[in-house]
Amino acid sequence: MPIFTPTHPFHAAPGLEDPHAQTLHAALVRRPRLSGLQRERVWLKDGDFLDLEVLETSARDAPLLLLLHGLEGSSRSGYIRALLAGAARRGWGAVALNFRSCSGEANRLPRFYHSGETGDVRELLGRLGARGWGPRFAVGFSLGANVLLKLLGEDGDRSPITAAAAISTPFDLQASADALDLATGVGSVYRRVFLRSLKRKALEKARRFPDAFDVARIRAATGVREFDDVVTAPIHGFASAEDYYRRSSSGPMLGAIRRPTLLLSSADDPLAPGGLPESARTSPWLHGLQTEHGGHVGFVEGQAWRPRWWADAQILRFLEQHLQSGAS
Numbered sequence: 384m385p386i387f388t389p390t391h392p393f394h395a396a397p398g399l400e401d402p403h404a405q406t407l408h409a410a411l412v413r414r415p416r417l418s419g420l421q422r423e424r425v426w427l428k429d430g431d432f433l434d435l436e437v438l439e440t441s442a443r444d445a446p447l448l449l450l451l452h453g454l455e456g457s458s459r460s461g462y463i464r465a466l467l468a469g470a471a472r473r474g475w476g477a478v479a480l481n482f483r484s485c486s487g488e489a490n491r492l493p494r495f496y497h498s499g500e501t502g503d504v505r506e507l508l509g510r511l512g513a514r515g516w517g518p519r520f521a522v523g524f525s526l527g528a529n530v531l532l533k534l535l536g537e538d539g540d541r542s543p544i545t546a547a548a549a550i551s552t553p554f555d556l557q558a559s560a561d562a563l564d565l566a567t568g569v570g571s572v573y574r575r576v577f578l579r580s581l582k583r584k585a586l587e588k589a590r591r592f593p594d595a596f597d598v599a600r601i602r603a604a605t606g607v608r609e610f611d612d613v614v615t616a617p618i619h620g621f622a623s624a625e626d627y628y629r630r631s632s633s634g635p636m637l638g639a640i641r642r643p644t645l646l647l648s649s650a651d652d653p654l655a656p657g658g659l660p661e662s663a664r665t666s667p668w669l670h671g672l673q674t675e676h677g678g679h680v681g682f683v684e685g686q687a688w689r690p691r692w693w694a695d696a697q698i699l700r701f702l703e704q705h706l707q708s709g710a711s
Contacts, residue, residue: 387645387670390700393693395676396683402651403569405678412690413461415468427506431494434458434486435507438467438477440516446545446706447516448477451504451527453551453680455580457485462524462550462680465692469699476516480507482527484584493588493595497615498526498556499631501534508543518545520702524680525654528552529633535644536636546705548645548698551680553655554634557625562656564606570653578610585614634660637669645670645701647694649677672697 399405423435436458448470452460458479470477482496483503496503508519521544523531528549535542553559563574582601589596600613611624621627637660646669650658659671674682677694685691 387672387697387701389672390696393674393677393682394684396685396687396690398687399681399683400676402649402653402676402678402681405649405676405681405683406653407569407572408687408690409461409678409681409683409692413465413692415461415464417464417468417471419471420467425507425510427503429492431483431490431492433483433503433507434481434488436467436479436481438471438475440474440476442474444517446475446518446520446702447511447514448475448702449504449508449511449519449521449544450477450479451521451523451531452479452482452485453525453527454498455485455577456524456527457481457487460524462692462695465695466522466698469695473699473703475520476514478507478511480504489584489587489591493592494618495584495588495615497619497627497631498529498553499533499627500619501530501537504530504534505538512543518706519543520545520705521547522550522698522702523547523552524550525553529554529556529631532633532640532644533631533636535642536633536639539639540641542642544642546643546645546702548647548701549633550647550694550698551652551655552633552646552648554632554637554660555657556628556632558657559655560606560608560611560624560628562654564608566653573654574607577607578604581610581614585610634662637662638666640666640668643668643670643701643705645672645698647672647682647697649674649679649682651676652679654679670701 421437425433483490604610616627682694683690684693
């Protein structure tokens with residue numbers, strides 16, 4: 384597997400070496416300021432919509448950076464805003480996608496989004512092709528990283544993406560669900576936060592589509608796997624949560640990727656355990672970068688009160704290295 388050389392080794396900020404400290408500090412503190420974004424709504428072929436945050440550029444041959452957020456995140460998530468700011472400094476265009484139901488307004492159909500849903504991103508990429516921008520870059524975080532890698536594997540040589548980066552990817556969705564459901568102490572916070580948001584959306588859907596949801600089982604769900612079994616799987620055509628995890632995990636798709644792709648993970652990730660899959664080490668297209676510390680979409684260095692975001696620098700460096708080849 385080719386080795387991507389980072390700008391410098393990652394050293395966790397003092398006092399933030401713990402994976403939960405990395406994860407939670409980044410989630411709570413990172414709030415970059417950014418102006419010049421435009422909200423756009425794209426109507427899909429099935430009659431539903433996607434809301435986008437768009438950063439325009441006057442250079443028609445500038446790269447376009449597509450950003451995909453994580454579970455119950457949005458275009459307002461700190462890690463998304465940080466890369467939008469990085470694109471703005473470089474004169475790139477950028478589009479931050481809000482998955483269905485994540486923009487602040489419920490989508491119109493019973494279905495939501497999920498870790499293996501690639502159709503919406505593929506349709507959006509087709510629409511973006513008409514804008515006339517230059518190379519297409521894509522970056523996904525957590526759930527969005529799994530979606531991106533699965534899409535790249537499905538499309539292979541046909542992918543319109545020039546280069547990509549996947550951060551804190553849950554390569555094995557069943558292992559990630561187990562990590563969430565079995566966590567205790569601080570780790571249980573993630574499960575409670577995700578379930579509260581997911582169940583609220585599902586119950587709202589149940590009021591609009593009473594025949595499509597089992598309200599009693601939604602209310603009774605105490606774990607992510609249980610929620611996926613009662614909502615995610617049946618509403619999206621899977622036989623069970625296990626079937627959903629098996630068919631949607633990006634790990635088995637890595638060998639089919641045919642675009643330069645950075646895989647950035649942490650060995651102590653509390654939500655995406657297991658590190659880089661062995662299959663990632665045999666492809667000439669995949670550039671693996673795994674740190675000892677970093678948590679989940681954390682990678683906080685510097686000082687806790689003056690943090691620096693190490694992963695952002697690596698993502699942008701990787702994409703810039705492929706800018707010339709993409710333009711040609």
